[in-house]
Amino acid sequence: xxxxxxxxxxxxxxxxxELTRRGMIGGASFPWRVGECVFIxxxxxxxxxxxxxxxxxxxxxxxxxxxxxxPRLNEMLQSGSLSGAEIEVVPDGQGMIMRAAMVDVxxxxxxxxxxxx
Numbered sequence: 001x002x003x004x005x006x007x008x009x010x011x012x013x014x015x016x017x018e019l020t021r022r023g024m025i026g027g028a029s030f031p032w033r034v035g036e037c038v039f040i041x042x043x044x045x046x047x048x049x050x051x052x053x054x055x056x057x058x059x060x061x062x063x064x065x066x067x068x069x070x071p072r073l074n075e076m077l078q079s080g081s082l083s084g085a086e087i088e089v090v091p092d093g094q095g096m097i098m099r100a101a102m103v104d105v106x107x108x109x110x111x112x113x114x115x116x117x
């Protein structure tokens with residue numbers, strides 16, 4: 001018998017609520033798919049890249065670019081211009097962002113940056 005068999009229905013519901021709160025189970029499906037390019041605003045930094053993998057609590061980007069500072073968001077998303085932005089191309093090209101750290105995600109419909117500036 002496993003320890004989980006000893007939990008009450010109330011305890012199991014509490015575990016389910018906590019896992020859902022942490023984004024580990026349930027919730028709405030992620031609206032973007034593997035292969036799509038996105039701009040992610042996280043709690044501390046921004047990221048641009050192509051979705052390589054959607055994990056239960058993370059997103060793995062390929063062609064990942066860390067954006068330390070950015071110009072006006074609307075103009076950047078419309079034009080794809082990163083003029084005046086501080087960006088660093090990730091050396092191995094991969095960046096993993098925890099879903100709990102993401103503030104918002106927007107489609108990036110421009111070529112991925114390949115040079116740090």
